[in-house]
Structure formats: C-alpha cells, structure tokens
Amino acid sequence: MKLILNYLSIHLKVSLEYRLPFFFSLVSQVLYMFIELFAVYALFSKFNLLGVYSIDEILLSFSTVWFAFAFSEMFLRGFDNFARLIVNGSLDLLLVRPRNIYLQIFGSDICYEKLSRLLAALGLFIYSSGKLIKHFTIGKVLLLGNMLLGGIILFMGLFIIGATFCFYTIQGIEVVNVITDGGKQFAEYPMRIYKKSLRLVFTFVIPITIINYYPIDYLMGNTTNIMYIFLPLLTFIVLLLSINVFNFGLRKYHSTGS
Amino acid sequence: MRGYLKYFKTELMVGLQYKAAAIAGICTQLFWGFLFCLLYEAFYSYANVDAITYREVITYVWLMQAFFSLIYIKIEDAEIIGKIKSGTVAYELCRPYNIYFWWFVRLLSRKYAHTLLKSFPVFVFAFMLPSAYRLSFPISFEALILFIITIILGSFIVVGISMLIHIISFFTLESKGIASIIASIGGVLSGMAVPVPLLPLVLINITKYLPFRLIGDTSFRIYSGNIGIIEAKQTIILQLIWVVILIGFGLLLLNKALKKVCLQGG
Amino acid sequence: MxxxxxxxxxxxxxxxxxxxxxxxxxxxxxxxxxxxxxxxxxxxxxxxxxxxxxxxxxxxxxxxxxxxxxxxxxxxxxxxxxxxxxxxxxxxxxxxxxxxxxxxxxxxxxxxxxxxxxxxxxxxxxxxxxxxxxxxxxxxxxxxxxxxxxxxxxxxxxxxxxxxxxxxxxxxxxxxxxxxxxxxxxxxxxxxxxxxxxxxxxxxxxxxxxxxxxxxxxxxxxxxxxxxxxxxxxxxxxxxxxxxxKKFSSGRRLEIIYRDLVNEPVIKGTKIIEKGNNKVVLDVNIDEISISSVIKKYTDVCDIEDVNIINEDIDNIIVKLYKGYDL
The missing domain is CATH 3.40.50.300 (P-loop containing nucleotide triphosphate hydrolases)
Incomplete structure (x- = not known):
C-alpha cells in the first residue's frame, strides 16, 4: 500500500515537472472525449432518434465506458505501453526486484494526463444517472457502483490481455488497441441500437454489454430482476482469465527472453 | 525542383521498409472500417438521411480507412521542431534549398509511403465484402479522376496544416498538447469522427470556411457521387487557394521563427 | 560448495x-x-x-x-x-x-x-x-x-x-x-x-x-x-x-637505446620491428629466449643506455584470443 502511494506521488512529481505541457495535455485529453461525445450526439440528432433514446441514456452509456477506459489508461499505462517495457529492457529491471510484477508494471507508468477525462466522465455519469433514474432504490445505487467497478475490472482485463500480445510480437502492436479502443468505440453508443447478433458478440466475447446495456435496462425500470444488480461484477471472469494468460506469457518470457 | 523530387523518392523508399508495422496497420484499418460499417448500419436501419445515403457512407468509411495515413493530422516529425529549438537548424540553412519545402516534402513522402503500403490491401478487402458493407466503385470515370486530383491536393493541405502546427509549437515551446487539440478539432471538421454531412448544421456551415473538410471529406464524396462534378471542379480551385494560403502562412511563420533563433544565437 | x-x-x-x-x-x-x-x-x-x-x-x-x-x-x-x-x-x-x-x-x-x-x-x-x-x-x-x-x-x-x-x-x-x-x-x-x-x-x-x-x-x-x-x-x-x-601474447616488445654498436647481433627468437638512430625495437618470443638473454646479447656488443619492455596491449591480446577460437 505504501508502495502504491509512493508510485502515485513519484509520477505526479514527474508530471508537474513540466507544468505547461501537462496542462495542455489535460485540456486536449478531455477535449477529445467531448468531441467523441459530440459525434455520438450528432448522429442521434441527425437520425431523429432523440425521441427514442433520451439524452440521459446516451450520456450514461457513454460515460460508463469512458470512465472505465480513462481509469485504465491512467493507471494501466504500463500495460498499455508494455511493448516499450520489453524493448528497452525495463521489464528485466522489474524482474530483478522482489515485488509483485503486476504492481511494478502499474508503477512503471501512471498517466496523470487522463485525470481530466476520468473526472469529466465521472461527472457525466453522476449527472446522467441522476436524471435517468426516476425512483432511486438501494439496488439502483448499488448497481451504479457496480457499473463503475465492473467497467474498471473489464478494461483492466482487456489492457492486460493486450499487453500479453507483446510477449509474442513487438512489431505493429497497434493491433492490440483494437480490443480496448474498439470496445470503447462500440459501447459509447447505447447498445440497444445494435442488432441482437452483434450485442451477443459483445456479451459473450467481449462482455461490454454487462457494464452498460443490461444495467441501464434495470435503471430505467425495464426489468426488476435482482440479478441485474450484480451482473457487472461478472467482468471478474475476464480479469482472471487475462491474468492467467499474462502469466503464461510471462513464463514464455522467462524461458525465451523475448 | 529536381532535388525535391529525388528527396521525395528517397524518403518514400525508407518509409516502405516498415512492412510489419504496415501489416498491423492494415488489420487495424480493416477492423475500424468494419466497426463503423456496423455502426452506420444500425443507424440507417432506423431512418434515412437526405444529406448522404447508406451506400455513400459505407464507401466514405472504406475510403477513409484506405487513406487514413494521408488525411490524419498529427505531429509526425518531432525532429524538425527539435532542430529549431536546439539551433542546429542553422546547418539546414546552409543547404542549397528552401528549408520549408524540404520539410514539406519530407512530411509528404512519409504520408505517401504509409498510404501506399496500406491502401491497396484495404481496397481489395473492402471490394470483396458482402454487399451491405462493400466499397462501391466510383460513380463515373470522371469522378474517379477528380477524386484522385482532390485527394492529392488534400494531402498538400494536411501537410500545410501539419507544418503550421510544427512551427507554432516552436513559439509556444510545447508541442504535444496544442497539436492534439488542433488535431482533435481538425479531425471533427474533416469528417474523421462522422462524415461531414452527418454533422449538425451549425458545424457544417463552419466547415465551409475552413480547409479541413477539403482534406478527405470532399474527395470521398466526389468518389461516391454525393458531390456532383461541377461542385467537384470548384473544390479543386478552393483547394488550390488553401494550399497557397497555408504554405504562404507557413513560410512567413517559419522565417519569423528562424529570425528568433538567429537573434538568440542558437 | x-x-x-x-x-x-x-x-x-x-x-x-x-x-x-x-x-x-x-x-x-x-x-x-x-x-x-x-x-x-x-x-x-x-x-x-x-x-x-x-x-x-x-x-x-x-x-x-x-x-x-x-x-x-x-x-x-x-x-x-x-x-x-x-x-x-x-x-x-x-x-x-x-x-x-x-x-x-x-x-x-x-x-x-x-x-x-x-x-x-x-x-x-x-x-x-x-x-x-x-x-x-x-x-x-x-x-x-x-x-x-x-x-x-x-x-x-x-x-x-x-x-x-x-x-x-x-x-x-x-x-x-x-x-x-x-x-x-x-x-x-x-x-x-x-x-x-x-x-x-x-x-x-x-x-x-x-x-x-x-x-x-x-x-x-x-x-x-x-x-x-x-x-x-x-x-x-x-x-x-x-x-x-601468457598464453596469447606470444612475446614482449623490447626497445633498446644504445651507443657504439658495430654489428647488429642476430638473435634467434627475436624479430626486429624498427631500427635506426641508436635505437632498435624488437619482438621477443619468450618461449624461445628470455628477455634477459636478449639484453645480455646486446650488452656484449654495445653500451646500452636505456631499455623499455613494452607489454602487449590487453585489447590486442583479447582480439588474438577471440581469433584463436575462431570467433
């Protein structure tokens, strides 16, 4: 725990070493998110769908995914840029230290520039859920918490799976971003707009529907099934799976060194 | 002129070396193209939009993926700005060519190298897809010719803007943040987020006074027939005007930047 | 252990x-x-x-x-x-x-x-x-x-x-x-x-x-x-x-500065690298002849003013070693 705080403070120090660029990055990061949001909104209004989908539903779908994504971008930067860690030999350095490797990869890079996105997404989430939910119940509040938590867990898993690819090939690793960025891109729209077959892919392959599509159903009162409240936590399966896959890759690294 | 052409060729050959990265790039582009197809399919299943048809949007999506490297605005050459800041740019000034155009050619050749590597496989793939997601052929031969002319002129505009970003970052002593702010806004106005005809009316009106939509958006729409031949020809004139403005402005700013370096003594 | x-x-x-x-x-x-x-x-x-x-x-x-x-x-x-x-x-x-x-x-x-x-x-x-x-x-x-x-x-x-x-x-x-x-x-x-x-x-x-x-x-x-x-x-x-x-440097380099030399002695196991101006530089194969014997041979025929023994550069030796193993 002390080490985590230490990592957090050391990276903050690094960020504040260059104040002006850091400030511009904060602005540009959050600007980019709002531009995406704007594009989503633009499409819904062009297709006259704002009656079918309320602005709050759009906002809530969008902010859930972006919160989870920004969280992972900020704190899992080491996994996001894992190729660099391998190429420049940093991974070897981490492996000669007597600490958990996941903890050290987390500590290798923390991207405070994403903080603006994270907070803005959280703000949108709170605002839109407050407006979307007609009658608050404990279950719904609990579900909101689970959506945030589940989102973080899911994207953690996706980032770790992405990093695992780097054990096998370093070249052209941008393909990996397809999983994370692509998932985000799909799910920033309310997912009931998609065909059912596509939704199934995003339930059973990349289970992104369970962090916003199904929970929003519950929040809007379309269902009262209690199971929905805990659905987002199933993302744990993805995280467990990804850790196993990553450990497997790490073993390969231990035996081939590349 | 000959020197610039030679330089263009050399840089192009260098760029074509990075095949593995290109293969990965192609996969990425295909994935995103497919993703956007599914997204627009969803929207068009609810309603139609007068400004642009489903077929035209699908074509738009695939052309954008094929020419992504060409139309994407980003800082590509941090070396340039590093040279200006450190003062080593003085060496460049000794060479018998105009420094602005030399760098212009360099940025341009990189874009073409990436595009040449990626676009062909994307085309092949997109032409073979099931009809709902397939890239259509150009609406007419004339449209194809106009498409080629406008996409080339569009690449000049992108590089002109990139050059400006590079040069501005010299004055602000900061490059990443400002560049990505400009790139984000430019991206929306050039149809990277959603095709320009699908933007809100206010924004469409704004794009008319800016160069961004001339980068890819107009060309893609000429290809599919969303923009007619007459308007396409007018586009070319507009593009030429913007190329002159951007290059002129870039030259002016670069000279100012260089003077500042000289005064500081490098 | x-x-x-x-x-x-x-x-x-x-x-x-x-x-x-x-x-x-x-x-x-x-x-x-x-x-x-x-x-x-x-x-x-x-x-x-x-x-x-x-x-x-x-x-x-x-x-x-x-x-x-x-x-x-x-x-x-x-x-x-x-x-x-x-x-x-x-x-x-x-x-x-x-x-x-x-x-x-x-x-x-x-x-x-x-x-x-x-x-x-x-x-x-x-x-x-x-x-x-x-x-x-x-x-x-x-x-x-x-x-x-x-x-x-x-x-x-x-x-x-x-x-x-x-x-x-x-x-x-x-x-x-x-x-x-x-x-x-x-x-x-x-x-x-x-x-x-x-x-x-x-x-x-x-x-x-x-x-x-x-x-x-x-x-x-x-x-x-x-x-x-x-x-x-x-x-x-x-x-x-x-x-x-010892193993890879076959010899030592010897620099002798002398006076009044009439005839350069021919010594087995040495090779003259440089000569002139009252100075001679030789490579001595120490397996065949010891350094002191070489010096002695010279003292027999002339006055020696100065002697330098130059050790072979360690880098050279390593290069030889690598070559010896065909690396």
Whole structure:
C-alpha cells in the first residue's frame, strides 16, 4: 500500500515537472472525449432518434465506458505501453526486484494526463444517472457502483490481455488497441441500437454489454430482476482469465527472453 | 525542383521498409472500417438521411480507412521542431534549398509511403465484402479522376496544416498538447469522427470556411457521387487557394521563427 | 560448495529466420523457419564470496544470457545453479533481494526527478527499514561522493555522475552480489577511473561479490585478475588475466637505446620491428629466449643506455584470443 502511494506521488512529481505541457495535455485529453461525445450526439440528432433514446441514456452509456477506459489508461499505462517495457529492457529491471510484477508494471507508468477525462466522465455519469433514474432504490445505487467497478475490472482485463500480445510480437502492436479502443468505440453508443447478433458478440466475447446495456435496462425500470444488480461484477471472469494468460506469457518470457 | 523530387523518392523508399508495422496497420484499418460499417448500419436501419445515403457512407468509411495515413493530422516529425529549438537548424540553412519545402516534402513522402503500403490491401478487402458493407466503385470515370486530383491536393493541405502546427509549437515551446487539440478539432471538421454531412448544421456551415473538410471529406464524396462534378471542379480551385494560403502562412511563420533563433544565437 | 556455483548450464533459443522482401515478409507470417542457437552451451564455473570476476566475450557470445539466468530473469534449459544458497529462477522473489543489478544501458533512476526521490522509491520497493536505509544511504553517499547530486534531477547529471548514482541505487538494499553490465560504457576517461575506484571500494568495504561484463578490457584489468571468457556460448577460458596474457601474447616488445654498436647481433627468437638512430625495437618470443638473454646479447656488443619492455596491449591480446577460437 505504501508502495502504491509512493508510485502515485513519484509520477505526479514527474508530471508537474513540466507544468505547461501537462496542462495542455489535460485540456486536449478531455477535449477529445467531448468531441467523441459530440459525434455520438450528432448522429442521434441527425437520425431523429432523440425521441427514442433520451439524452440521459446516451450520456450514461457513454460515460460508463469512458470512465472505465480513462481509469485504465491512467493507471494501466504500463500495460498499455508494455511493448516499450520489453524493448528497452525495463521489464528485466522489474524482474530483478522482489515485488509483485503486476504492481511494478502499474508503477512503471501512471498517466496523470487522463485525470481530466476520468473526472469529466465521472461527472457525466453522476449527472446522467441522476436524471435517468426516476425512483432511486438501494439496488439502483448499488448497481451504479457496480457499473463503475465492473467497467474498471473489464478494461483492466482487456489492457492486460493486450499487453500479453507483446510477449509474442513487438512489431505493429497497434493491433492490440483494437480490443480496448474498439470496445470503447462500440459501447459509447447505447447498445440497444445494435442488432441482437452483434450485442451477443459483445456479451459473450467481449462482455461490454454487462457494464452498460443490461444495467441501464434495470435503471430505467425495464426489468426488476435482482440479478441485474450484480451482473457487472461478472467482468471478474475476464480479469482472471487475462491474468492467467499474462502469466503464461510471462513464463514464455522467462524461458525465451523475448 | 529536381532535388525535391529525388528527396521525395528517397524518403518514400525508407518509409516502405516498415512492412510489419504496415501489416498491423492494415488489420487495424480493416477492423475500424468494419466497426463503423456496423455502426452506420444500425443507424440507417432506423431512418434515412437526405444529406448522404447508406451506400455513400459505407464507401466514405472504406475510403477513409484506405487513406487514413494521408488525411490524419498529427505531429509526425518531432525532429524538425527539435532542430529549431536546439539551433542546429542553422546547418539546414546552409543547404542549397528552401528549408520549408524540404520539410514539406519530407512530411509528404512519409504520408505517401504509409498510404501506399496500406491502401491497396484495404481496397481489395473492402471490394470483396458482402454487399451491405462493400466499397462501391466510383460513380463515373470522371469522378474517379477528380477524386484522385482532390485527394492529392488534400494531402498538400494536411501537410500545410501539419507544418503550421510544427512551427507554432516552436513559439509556444510545447508541442504535444496544442497539436492534439488542433488535431482533435481538425479531425471533427474533416469528417474523421462522422462524415461531414452527418454533422449538425451549425458545424457544417463552419466547415465551409475552413480547409479541413477539403482534406478527405470532399474527395470521398466526389468518389461516391454525393458531390456532383461541377461542385467537384470548384473544390479543386478552393483547394488550390488553401494550399497557397497555408504554405504562404507557413513560410512567413517559419522565417519569423528562424529570425528568433538567429537573434538568440542558437 | 562455492558461493556461486554454475554447473553444465545450457540455454537454447529458437530464432525465426526470414528472407528480405515483401514476399518473404508475407510468407513468414504464415510459416516460419527456425534456427536453433545455443546461447549458452555447457557452462560451469564457481565464484567465491567477495571475488570480482570479469565476464567477457564478443557481442552475441552469450554473456547477457548467462547474466539474465544468474539474475533469475531467464530459465535455463538444463544445468544447475546455486547462488548464495538460492536457485535464482525458482526462488526468484526471495533471491533478488540479495542481488543488485546495473544494466549500463538501462537506468533505474527516474529521469525527471531528483536522485533522492528514486532512492526513496527503491526504499519502499525493497521494504528497507528507515534505520537501515539511512545508514546505507549515508555510507554510499559518502563513498560515491553523491552529497551534492542528491537533489539534482537525473537528466541534469553527467554520464559519470549518473553511473555513480545508478550504482548507489543498486546497493541501497545491501545486496551480497552485484551484477554490473557495461558499467563504464560511454564514460570519459576520468569518470571511468572514478567508477572503477568505487567498484573496488565497494567490493572491499562491503564484501560484495561483483560480476561484471565489459568490452573495455582496461576496466577488467583495473578491477580484477579473474576472468571468464565465453564465445559462441562456450566457456573458453577461466583464470587469471595474466594467464591469458601468457598464453596469447606470444612475446614482449623490447626497445633498446644504445651507443657504439658495430654489428647488429642476430638473435634467434627475436624479430626486429624498427631500427635506426641508436635505437632498435624488437619482438621477443619468450618461449624461445628470455628477455634477459636478449639484453645480455646486446650488452656484449654495445653500451646500452636505456631499455623499455613494452607489454602487449590487453585489447590486442583479447582480439588474438577471440581469433584463436575462431570467433
């Protein structure tokens, strides 16, 4: 725990070493998110769908995914840029230290520039859920918490799976971003707009529907099934799976060194 | 002129070396193209939009993926700005060519190298897809010719803007943040987020006074027939005007930047 | 049992082979050809506590593979390794508390922040107690002369200063073994001397066992007399540096300045390299004739004003050694 705080403070120090660029990055990061949001909104209004989908539903779908994504971008930067860690030999350095490797990869890079996105997404989430939910119940509040938590867990898993690819090939690793960025891109729209077959892919392959599509159903009162409240936590399966896959890759690294 | 052409060729050959990265790039582009197809399919299943048809949007999506490297605005050459800041740019000034155009050619050749590597496989793939997601052929031969002319002129505009970003970052002593702010806004106005005809009316009106939509958006729409031949020809004139403005402005700013370096003594 | 004991260590790598050209690039995506390379081939050695050992060999000889196995990063294919009572790979997490590693090319210090902040972070990574940390830190700061550098951001340090800070960082947790990979790469002459002096001091004062790789033979020569030479994954030599010199430097170079020489003596086992102006330079094959006999032959025929024995440059000897093993 002390080490985590230490990592957090050391990276903050690094960020504040260059104040002006850091400030511009904060602005540009959050600007980019709002531009995406704007594009989503633009499409819904062009297709006259704002009656079918309320602005709050759009906002809530969008902010859930972006919160989870920004969280992972900020704190899992080491996994996001894992190729660099391998190429420049940093991974070897981490492996000669007597600490958990996941903890050290987390500590290798923390991207405070994403903080603006994270907070803005959280703000949108709170605002839109407050407006979307007609009658608050404990279950719904609990579900909101689970959506945030589940989102973080899911994207953690996706980032770790992405990093695992780097054990096998370093070249052209941008393909990996397809999983994370692509998932985000799909799910920033309310997912009931998609065909059912596509939704199934995003339930059973990349289970992104369970962090916003199904929970929003519950929040809007379309269902009262209690199971929905805990659905987002199933993302744990993805995280467990990804850790196993990553450990497997790490073993390969231990035996081939590349 | 000959020197610039030679330089263009050399840089192009260098760029074509990075095949593995290109293969990965192609996969990425295909994935995103497919993703956007599914997204627009969803929207068009609810309603139609007068400004642009489903077929035209699908074509738009695939052309954008094929020419992504060409139309994407980003800082590509941090070396340039590093040279200006450190003062080593003085060496460049000794060479018998105009420094602005030399760098212009360099940025341009990189874009073409990436595009040449990626676009062909994307085309092949997109032409073979099931009809709902397939890239259509150009609406007419004339449209194809106009498409080629406008996409080339569009690449000049992108590089002109990139050059400006590079040069501005010299004055602000900061490059990443400002560049990505400009790139984000430019991206929306050039149809990277959603095709320009699908933007809100206010924004469409704004794009008319800016160069961004001339980068890819107009060309893609000429290809599919969303923009007619007459308007396409007018586009070319507009593009030429913007190329002159951007290059002129870039030259002016670069000279100012260089003077500042000289005064500081490098 | 020795402190570090390596027995019949083996490590093979599969290396993908690929022709050039776009066609081959696509081909290799589908089907790859592999070549097996023996990076480490039946290597054994023992190192005692407190020794400094130079581990040398040309690029690609298997040096860093061995070091990585000794650090527990890589798993060996076969063979046994015991370092300070641990199996480096199996007991990795426990074991690495006992080692310090400096990779010359890869910094463990944070580039943009003062040195002391990096130290503090390492303190919590290694869970060093406040008391122990302060003691070790003060000692190292004094030893490596870091007083004025602690609050400076790493990016503002010179290369030599940075290497000193690196070494201190790798010693904060009081390791018993220090691995140094190219510690003087890129340093100027003065900094090299300093770094060498510090390594020696640390070895002496803290009884740290040091294993270092370097391409700079003067480093090795200044620091240790024990070297292990490897090439193509095989151990070629293990012994003293003087031993190598004896074995591979076939001769000594002798410079004689004389007066009143009438006839140049012809001496078997020598070769004249340069002559003139009352001076002669010869290579002496010491297997055939001793240096003193050569000098004696000259004193017989002339007055000798001065004699210089020039030892062959250690770099040359190593080149010969590599050539001798066809590397």
């Amino acid at each position: 020795s402190y570090i004991s390596v027995k019949h260590l083996n490590k093979e790598f599969k290396v993908a082979q690929r022709g050039s050209g776009l066609k081959n690039a696509f081909k290799s995506l589908i089907k790859r050809k592999y070549k097996i390379i023996k990076a480490v081939d039946d290597i054994s050695f023992d190192i005692e506590k407190g020794e400094i050992v130079g581990y040398i060999g040309p690029n690609g000889a298997g040096k860093s593979t061995t070091i990585k196995m000794l650090c527990g990063i890589l798993k060996s294919d076969s063979g046994a390794m015991k370092v300070a009572g641990f199996d480096p790979f199996k007991d990795r997490v426990k074991y690495v508390k006992n080692i310090g590693v400096v990779f010359g090319q890869k910094s463990q210090l944070w580039w943009d922040i003062p040195v002391i902040d990096s130290f503090e972070l390492l303190k919590s990574i290694y869970k060093i107690s406040d008391e122990e940390y302060n003691k070790t830190k003060d000692e190292l700061v004094k030893l490596l002369e870091l007083e004025n550098l602690l609050s400076t951001p790493v990016r503002q340090l010179s290369l030599g200063q940075r290497m000193r800070a690196e070494i201190a960082a790798s010693l904060l947790h009081n390791p018993k073994i220090l691995f140094l990979d190219e510690p003087t790469i890129g340093l100027d002459a003065v900094s090299k001397l300093e770094v060498r002096r510090f390594i020696k001091e640390i070895n002496r004062k803290r009884q740290v066992t040091v294993i270092l790789t370097s391409h700079d033979m003067t480093d090795i020569e200044a620091l240790t007399n024990r070297v292990i030479v490897i090439g193509h994954g095989k151990k070629l030599y293990d012994g003293t540096l003087t031993g190598i010199k």
